[in-house]
Amino acid sequence: MFIRCIALVLALIASAVVADTTTVATVDSPGKVLTVSVTLDGDGRPGYAVSRSGTPVISESRLGFLLTDAPKLERNFKAADTATRSVDETWEQPWGERRYVRNHYNELKVTLVEKTSLARSLQVVFRVYDDGMGFRYEFPSQPRLSQVNIAEELTEFAVVDRATAWWIPAGEWNRYEYLYNRTPLSEVSQAHTPVTIKTDRGLHIAIHEAALVDYSSMWLRRVEGTRLKAALSPSSQGAKVRRTAPFTTPWRTMQIADTAGGLYMSDLILNLNEPNKLGDVSWFKPAKYVGIWWEMHLGTSTWASGPKHGATTANAKRYIDFAAKNGFRGVLIEGWNEGWDGDWFANGETFSFTRPYPDFDLAGVAAYAKRKGVRLIGHHETSANIAHYEQQLAAGLDLYAQLGIDTVKTGYVADAGGVKALGEDGKIHFEWHDGQVMSRHHLKVVTEAAQRHIAVVAHEPIKDTGLRRTYPNWVAREGARGMEYNAWGNPPNPPEHEANLVFTRMLSGPMDFTPGVLSLLGKDGQQIQSTIAKQLALYVVIYSPVQMAADLPSNYAKYPGPFQFIKDVPTDWADSRVLNGEVGDYATFARKDRNSDDWYIGSVSDENARTLDIRLDFLDPGRRYSAQIYRDGDGADWKSNPHAIAIENREVKRGDALQLKLAPGGGEAIRLHAL
Ligand code: NOJ
Ligand code: CA
Numbered sequence: 001m002f003i004r005c006i007a008l009v010l011a012l013i014a015s016a017v018v019a020d021t022t023t024v025a026t027v028d029s030p031g032k033v034l035t036v037s038v039t040l041d042g043d044g045r046p047g048y049a050v051s052r053s054g055t056p057v058i059s060e061s062r063l064g065f066l067l068t069d070a071p072k073l074e075r076n077f078k079a080a081d082t083a084t085r086s087v088d089e090t091w092e093q094p095w096g097e098r099r100y101v102r103n104h105y106n107e108l109k110v111t112l113v114e115k116t117s118l119a120r121s122l123q124v125v126f127r128v129y130d131d132g133m134g135f136r137y138e139f140p141s142q143p144r145l146s147q148v149n150i151a152e153e154l155t156e157f158a159v160v161d162r163a164t165a166w167w168i169p170a171g172e173w174n175r176y177e178y179l180y181n182r183t184p185l186s187e188v189s190q191a192h193t194p195v196t197i198k199t200d201r202g203l204h205i206a207i208h209e210a211a212l213v214d215y216s217s218m219w220l221r222r223v224e225g226t227r228l229k230a231a232l233s234p235s236s237q238g239a240k241v242r243r244t245a246p247f248t249t250p251w252r253t254m255q256i257a258d259t260a261g262g263l264y265m266s267d268l269i270l271n272l273n274e275p276n277k278l279g280d281v282s283w284f285k286p287a288k289y290v291g292i293w294w295e296m297h298l299g300t301s302t303w304a305s306g307p308k309h310g311a312t313t314a315n316a317k318r319y320i321d322f323a324a325k326n327g328f329r330g331v332l333i334e335g336w337n338e339g340w341d342g343d344w345f346a347n348g349e350t351f352s353f354t355r356p357y358p359d360f361d362l363a364g365v366a367a368y369a370k371r372k373g374v375r376l377i378g379h380h381e382t383s384a385n386i387a388h389y390e391q392q393l394a395a396g397l398d399l400y401a402q403l404g405i406d407t408v409k410t411g412y413v414a415d416a417g418g419v420k421a422l423g424e425d426g427k428i429h430f431e432w433h434d435g436q437v438m439s440r441h442h443l444k445v446v447t448e449a450a451q452r453h454i455a456v457v458a459h460e461p462i463k464d465t466g467l468r469r470t471y472p473n474w475v476a477r478e479g480a481r482g483m484e485y486n487a488w489g490n491p492p493n494p495p496e497h498e499a500n501l502v503f504t505r506m507l508s509g510p511m512d513f514t515p516g517v518l519s520l521l522g523k524d525g526q527q528i529q530s531t532i533a534k535q536l537a538l539y540v541v542i543y544s545p546v547q548m549a550a551d552l553p554s555n556y557a558k559y560p561g562p563f564q565f566i567k568d569v570p571t572d573w574a575d576s577r578v579l580n581g582e583v584g585d586y587a588t589f590a591r592k593d594r595n596s597d598d599w600y601i602g603s604v605s606d607e608n609a610r611t612l613d614i615r616l617d618f619l620d621p622g623r624r625y626s627a628q629i630y631r632d633g634d635g636a637d638w639k640s641n642p643h644a645i646a647i648e649n650r651e652v653k654r655g656d657a658l659q660l661k662l663a664p665g666g667g668e669a670i671r672l673h674a675l
Contacts (some may be wrong), residue, residue, distance in 0.1 A: 056160045077112040291333060316336075
């Protein structure tokens with residue numbers, strides 16, 4: 001009886017809460033696929049919910065903020081105003097996975113005002129697309145909330161259905177270089193975004209953010225069940241974000257699709273970023289590069305000075321000759337500058353960004369490269385000591401500009417939370433790689449570089465949130481386990497790694513993965529868990545406008561057949577399609593060259609062999625193509641027979657069917673050359 005009474009009381013309370021929740025406004029996507037509704041509960045707490053074709057996807061989820069020095073912004077609100085508008089435009093990328101991007105959405109802007117005497121105002125803007133939605137907070141200029149010190153963001157994502165999630169931990173010692181977990185969504189702890197989710201009904205959702213500018217990165221912490229909540233990356237200053245109104249937060253995003261490929265095909269993240277602020281960026285040339293790099297990861301040479309120093313004048317000239325002979329535009333040289341001796345992981349303050357080691361003639365090497373028609377790629381390893389780096393940034397970039405070096409690879413090797421930054425008090429403070437301080441730092445480097453017509457590839461970066469649209473010289477990042485883990489990683493990348501990456505990390509933007517290690521051997525002979533055909537496929541599957549041919553020139557000499565594909569494959573695309581894929585299992589991409597009528601196909605598998613049927617329905621009608629097929633040879637297997645590859649030619653046309661037979665840990669790469 002007692003229990004029944006309690007149940008009745010609880011039910012009454014629940015119904016009272018439900019009855020009290022009012023819908024302030026709703027907005028549909030242009031094709032009426034997604035609907036977002038904005039609500040206020042009985043306490044004036046704002047929330048939102050998302051449904052797809054009438055089925056709830058995200059149930060009522062909270063919005064708001066905790067502040068460090070003022071009452072929280074999360075209840076007692078009324079909706080003072082709502083406004084809608086629609087946009088349908090197409091814009092052109094200077095480089096990318098596709099040339100033209102359609103930006104088609106309906107927008108709802110809700111102005112919330114506190115009913116209390118503080119009467120502070122907060123706006124939430126929703127942009128709803130057929131393939132996803134984004135929302136952001138806008139803090140208008142107002143007397144009672146001018147300096148905004150955010151302790152935490154209260155944004156929630158309450159996923160309705162039970163689901164599987166692919167995720168890497170956030171707030172741990174490493175930055176983003178983890179193997180992907182595949183767990184029930186209800187077992188996620190705290191994750192970096194993008195988090196990719198597949199509900200038990202088969203719906204795919206990726207939660208991420210767009211336009212992370214002067215703000216702290218959003219991690220996702222599971223609160224209970226399948227409800228996630230924003231947790232901002234910390235700051236040494238207490239408040240995780242410090243801003244002055246007016247300002248806007250990054251967009252909180254959800255790509256929603258029936259298939260894993262549908263997530264990748266969405267341009268939501270780019271569309272939610274501001275248009276290009278740099279104007280003509282035709283000085284950046286998407287290109288492939290080689291470099292003095294893999295040999296250090298193999299341990300056969302060193303970044304540090306001494307008998308094994310990799311960045312010598314003679315070695316650099318060898319790589320330049322190799323690049324010139326094989327048509328690579330770029331030559332990366334790491335370890336050219338002073339500062340690598342001793343414990344460089346810890347001693348970022350010893351780096352000079354202008355002084356070469358004595359056995360490296362920087363000006364002479366740059367002149368030699370120029371004569372040979374190739375460009376050096378500069379390297380700024382900072383060991384995450386940005387206080388030190390920022391002092392030399394201008395001088396380091398000026399030097400590169402003078403020498404005609406138009407791409408710089410930056411690096412921030414240090415454990416998470418180990419960034420050394422100069423505080424307002426003139427002291428060094430420790431920060432996270434993805435906090436507000438680093439979001440500012442990266443944009444400082446990128447804009448300074450842009451002024452000198454230099455492109456930036458950041459390793460150990462802050463995550464990508466589509467800022468390449470606004471700053472197209474921020475061309476790629478690492479920000480996940482790349483090829484280097486196959487040299488010395490314990491464990492190395494497993495065969496499923498790339499099939500995980502393309503539907504998680506790669507949803508955020510280009511990755512400098514550095515593929516193409518045809519020798520398939522890491523340090524001390526550690527076996528790479530891939531076939532040779534898969535190494536080729538990665539150039540199509542893992543997009544970046546700068547792609548390394550990472551192996552040693554002496555190894556490429558052993559594999560002239562497969563090496564031809566690496567020489568042929570472009571790095572800039574007119575169009576991209578996902579032909580098939582399942583997160584962590586396999587993926588097949590087709591991309592059209594931006595500078596010819598050729599198409600390329602790349603397909604990768606996990607540890608399982610599989611047969612995939614594809615149809616060439618994307619090819620131009622009436623056109624014939626020579627298909628140059630690089631497939632796993634009969635009996636290929638990453639473990640026992642990784643170098644078995646068959647290279648075949650046949651003529652194909654639009655509508656033809658192809659069967660891809662992928663080995664365990666295998667792949668396939670195809671060049672479709674228009675005749
Ligand atoms: C880590 C980077 O990911 C790698 O590419 C680079 O060689 C080393 N740091 C040294 O800067
Ligand atoms: Ca790295």
